[in-house]
Amino acid sequence: METTEKMKYDVCIIGAGITGAMTARKLAKYNVSVIVLEAADDVAMGATKANSAIVHAGFDAECGTIKARLNVRGCAMMPEEAKELDVPYKMCGSLVCAYSDAEIKHLETLYARGVENGVPDLKIIGQKELREMEPHISEEAVAALWAPTAGIVCPYELCIAACENASINGVVFKTNFRVCDIRKEDGIFAVSNGTETVYASYLVNAAGVHSDEIAILAGEANFPMHIIPRRGEYMLLDRSEGNTASHVLFSCPSANGKGILVSPTVDGNLILGPTAKAIDDRDDTATTSSGLEEVQRGAKHLVPGVNTRAVITQFSGVRPTPVGADGDITKSDFCIFISKAVSGLLHLAGIESPGLASSPATGEYAVALLAEMGLVLTEKETYQKGRPEKIRFRELDDAERAAVIAKNPLYGKIICRCETVTEGEIVDAIHRPLGARDLDMVKRRTRAGMGRCGAGFCSPRTVEILARELGVPMTEITKCGGNSVILNGGEK
């Protein structure tokens, strides 16, 4: 049965990845009504959830592209964005390592491109300086491109934070809303998932790996791009290995992307990956034995002593690689433009790496384009730039710890022993804006279950807390929504 939401929004954004989230956050500053539709059960579930977690400096993108401009601008905006959103961010810098004269030549190309793109403080360094900065780097690495403005951030935390910020400023989020039909009725977009329809004057396509499909649904008959889903597999190592590298370490890039990197994460782990393999199913995030072996080989090429036995988990993400009419992947730009065929439609499509680094700038640019399309923007007096306070028990000092426990004893109860996450943090994650309803949502919001025991100890406790706080039986609690129930056999 068709149920209809009578409310008409000014803007409907399809996709709550980092691009949609940052667009929602930037729009939330203005007196416009905004709704974000997300197919998955949580925000940040596509390419945003599983990538290298790097804020690239901006020397990779071809000069003159939208990608180059947004990357450099986004990277410059990131420290302030992260601060406003209370998201850990570290400007640790990146090193592209060269192993031969030919690769040194390539560094020079990247350097020149970076300078033209406006990347600050780039420098090519020799082997001695490289080894001083990274003592564990391969002895065969002879030079590197040093980009001090590159950084690391947790991509899904940034996305969740941006959504929380948008939410407290009035943006409406609908998850589990997979768009299957888009029509124009009397000049208004009617966006449906088959059972529910949302109406809006402007439509923003931020559907990531599905952005070409959404474009076609929206009536874009001659969309100039199609997506090749490219899967990247990763390994995440124990915090005990976090000091193996102190900068983002890249090999020289190839046609398939930036190659396998080794990087610290903001949470103190070490991340290795990704592979780059074109696949058919856009939502297939399985890992493969050959992929994981390739990750280990690639990481050892950069850091021969990397202890891959300290692996905590493996995962993969699917990147939306856009392919233009000429079929050339390497030259492709982000597919960001105002539709000529469908009025009121804005595409933020084909955004692969450096989509994360670019995201604050992409959001800002999207708002400017919507204004150009006729959306009237007046600043909202009540706008709040942050998000509700978030306590990270692990990062508090003694006095702060004592103080939060005195206020709420649940902060004195450690549920996840590997990551030192308290019951207070889990309860908060459940009751925050866009609150957690399953184990993985708790994990992405608190890190409970992210550690070396693979959630063996904390998951029964977290299931119990979820059931209690949500007022449902434990048998209804899922790992990641849908049919992913934890206790499949029911009560005994």
Added chain:
Amino acid sequence: MEDKKIIIIGGGPAGLAAAIEANNQGIAPKDILILERDRELGGILNQCIHAGFGLHMFGEELTGPEYAGRFIDIVRERGIGYLCDAMVLSLSPDHEVAFVSPTEGFCRIRANAVVLAMGCRERTRGALNIAGTRPAGIYSAGTAQRYVNIDGYLPGKRVVILGSGDIGLIMARRLTLEGAKVLRVCELMPYSGGLPRNIAQCLDDFDIPLYLSHTVTAIHGKERLEAVTVAKVGDDRRPIPGTEEYIPCDTLLLSVGLLPENELSREAGIVLDRITGGAQVDETMQTSIPGVFACGNVLHVHDLVDFVTKEAYRAGASAAAYVSCACASNEGHEPDTAARYLPTEGKNGVRYVMPQKLNANGDLNADTALFFRVDNIYRDRSVILSVDGKPCAKVKKRFLEPGQMEHINLNEDAIAAIREGSTVTVALD
């Protein structure tokens, strides 16, 4: 909270026994504090509701909770200090313990001696690099055991178990009794890592097939587990192409090894043994930091809790002696003769020996046991204890296997042969 004479980190079987023995040796109940991170004392025994515990200690078969209960009762009767829901966050080399609890808040206290009894954790899917998707339905055997025995829920209905460690075998029987279908147990090695009695009582009695030299190579299913791919492995333990089988199931249990939980010890700077994953200790269970002792599964993974208890008694007694000695030296008495350590080693099929070092100036006697595990299955072999290559003791064994913890005691010959710079070796003939 005030400082203590002895802080024991962990209130499972090891911590409880260490506390009781420290009290037996004269440390007042109020001067001892057990810090337990779970809701109640007893550790993993609370979820081990099967029988079979206590044959060595009590000469009877107890369930896990009954076994733990005997020690918990004593701790309570004597008023030995303990705090549940208390998680230790750090330990410093000078015995400062930082912990957090909902009732006490955040505390830093000191102790004259510390006993490490944090137990172990299970190896995970992540550590095995099993490829595939990441659905619900994959549990470590111990997590599943908690869901079934503590929380009262069945994690799934059609189950494949990877690894034939004891918890996996016990859970095969437990899930079968609760109405689930256990399709098979796969073991990477050509032999089981569990006790023979568990193979008989948990698998054979229920017609659950054990596939040796098999492993899980892929996980299938988007939301809930739908199937696993199982393959035979060769002598190199790598899957043999063409032997893959697709097994529909909704649950995969992993029983693929236990790892001593030594993050605190590592951060404190305690020297760890690469093979056991636990601290390197001497015959008093003292670690590389004076006054810090270790016992139970945090030291090395045991097969029977009875041996955990015995080891913990030793650690508790040593901690008490350390405290008394430290008090004595504070009062101007001469300190003990300086320790003179000599190493132990395992050779020819013996993977490790615990204790890793012996104090030649300490109290070595015929009760000093060297614990070890072998690296493969052996029949009709002798275990030889030698000092500097000279055999001192020999024990014949009909059957030796990696799943079983073995020991050999020092004898008069060995003690007499020990000199400065000696090495004590345990080896198969």
